[in-house]
Amino acid sequence: MSYNILIIEDEENIARVLQLELEFEGYQVDIAYTGTSGLIKYREGSFDLILLDLMLPEMHGLDVLKRIRATEQATPVILLTAKSEVEDKVKGLDLGANDYVTKPFEIDELLARIRNFIRFAKSQSAVLPLADNDTHLLSYGQLSIHEQTREVLYFEESIDLTPREYDLLLYLLKHPKQVLTREQILEAVWGFDYFGDTNVVDVYIRYLRQKLGSVNSTAIIKTVRGVGYALKESTHET
Structure with missing residues (x-):
């Protein structure tokens, strides 16, 4: 089964590298380069995980996260942050982000985290009973x-x-x-x-x-x- 990942990242080089690595691992990938377009893609699509940069044009990553979590809590969100964004990391976790990675990050570590969160999210949905x-x-x-x-x-x-x-x-x-x-x-x-x-x-x-x-x-x-x-x-x- 192929899983869908949304990358919301304004640095095109980083977004492209992530896309290539994820597609090599068998994921379907969509990219948005602004907070607004990322939120639109999220609302129009169906994603198993979101990689969300914080410093985005048009709409800050934390505002995107707020709107996602106002809709649902299930989709895992991993924040992509700079070392200096300590306060935003804390706010992001409080707003419902599942984890964060600090740039520059090791791609193998990020891939491991992605596998973990998708596996956990799917296992949680699989055990929900269908009764009353x-x-x-x-x-x-x-x-x-x-x-x-x-x-x-x-x-x-x-x-x-x-x-x-x-x-x-x-x-x-x-x-x-x-x-x-x-x-x-x-x-x-x-x-x-x-x-x-x-x-x-x-x-x-x-x-x-x-x-x-x-x-x-x-x-x-x-x-x-x-x-x-x-x-x-x-x-x-x-």
Whole structure:
């Protein structure tokens, strides 16, 4: 099966190199050189992954990302960034980007990330049940997630999560009371080919705790020292 990738990149040399490499790997590739044309191509086409530059003419990459995520959360988006764009990287991840690579990047690393995100996205869509919507509802204690709508409720209050925070919480919820190592979480949520540090798990656990804690101060995500994390109802643990 051939997968479709949209490249939104204003530097024609970079876009062309990416196109050649991706087509050599068997992907179908479309290119847009401005933010506006990229958004139009996204809306008119069907893509399995998007490579999105941040510094684009006509419309900034973050604005393109906002509009994509206002439509849907499923299509993986990898940001192409410059080393100096640290603040934009953070904003991009908060807005729902799945990952970023910094220019100049190693093409083999980028290809590995692309394979990983497409594989993960397809595996997620493949396991969705076809029965009544109630089969999508997962609950533990006062926490519930509806997989089809991606709605998260904690003590009956809606929690607004980024896509990565949602995936992390969903994974914890699917394994209640089970102690999960950082390596297990990385492989399940970020993917087997993730190249970053395991500290990213700690960062996103902190994000989740802050958002859940704004509704109820009871800590439902427990730290198991020296091992990892577990989703457990309130006990005397810390």
